[in-house]
Amino acid sequence: DGGITQSPKYLFRKEGQNVTLSCEQNLNHDAMYWYRQDPGQGLRLIYYSQIVNDFQKGDIAEGYSVSREKKESFPLTVTSAQKNPTAFYLCASSVQGDSYEQYFGPGTRLTVT
Amino acid sequence: RKEVEQDPGPFNVPEGATVAFNCTYSNSASQSFFWYRQDCRKEPKLLMSVYSSGNEDGRFTAQLNRASQYISLLIRDSKLSDSATYLCVVPNTGTASKLTFGTGTRLQVTL
Numbered sequence: 384d385g386g387i388t389q390s391p392k393y394l395f396r397k398e399g400q401n402v403t404l405s406c407e408q409n410l411n412h413d414a415m416y417w418y419r420q421d422p423g424q425g426l427r428l429i430y431y432s433q434i435v436n437d438f439q440k441g442d443i444a445e446g447y448s449v450s451r452e453k454k455e456s457f458p459l460t461v462t463s464a465q466k467n468p469t470a471f472y473l474c475a476s477s478v479q480g481d482s483y484e485q486y487f488g489p490g491t492r493l494t495v496t
Numbered sequence: 497r498k499e500v501e502q503d504p505g506p507f508n509v510p511e512g513a514t515v516a517f518n519c520t521y522s523n524s525a526s527q528s529f530f531w532y533r534q535d536c537r538k539e540p541k542l543l544m545s546v547y548s549s550g551n552e553d554g555r556f557t558a559q560l561n562r563a564s565q566y567i568s569l570l571i572r573d574s575k576l577s578d579s580a581t582y583l584c585v586v587p588n589t590g591t592a593s594k595l596t597f598g599t600g601t602r603l604q605v606t607l
Binding site: 431 | 500595
């Protein structure tokens, strides 16, 4: 089955620790994205990548880092510099960089205490 | 005006009812629009695309009013399974790939 997987589904961390969220896709999509969703707010773009070995900051990149070493994988690291890391994190992919139809993974719910 | 604005709801409707949501957008240059559906604590899934005046898929109709800068989603003969949050999505013009998501409108269909 083709799709996007994110792991883990739930993640708990202590404040001050970096944490890496996994995102893998086998759809052969070029572009991948990371969003966070907070209650009462729309999805906000953290980082996106249109091609391997290249990525751009989104609207709220501070406190996050990404890498895109393989087409299938786009891990997101939430660093200790992120002031409010507790959120629902969603990874998405699309066929091309300018395709607006994005397909989402099931998300990772991160809680930092 | 916000980039994308939606009434958060909730819209509580009985099964079989017709319900409509509106979404306003600020960028008059936007050419395409999307409605995504998001179930509670799940990922968003593409419901419909709107590239011109409108689009119809079964019980769902999306319409675009460029003059007033809004898109609407009409659901006919509501089912219990239609209960979800509906997200209005507008691509950022001039920047490939970036989408602006509305906060969503919550629909609850009841017996």
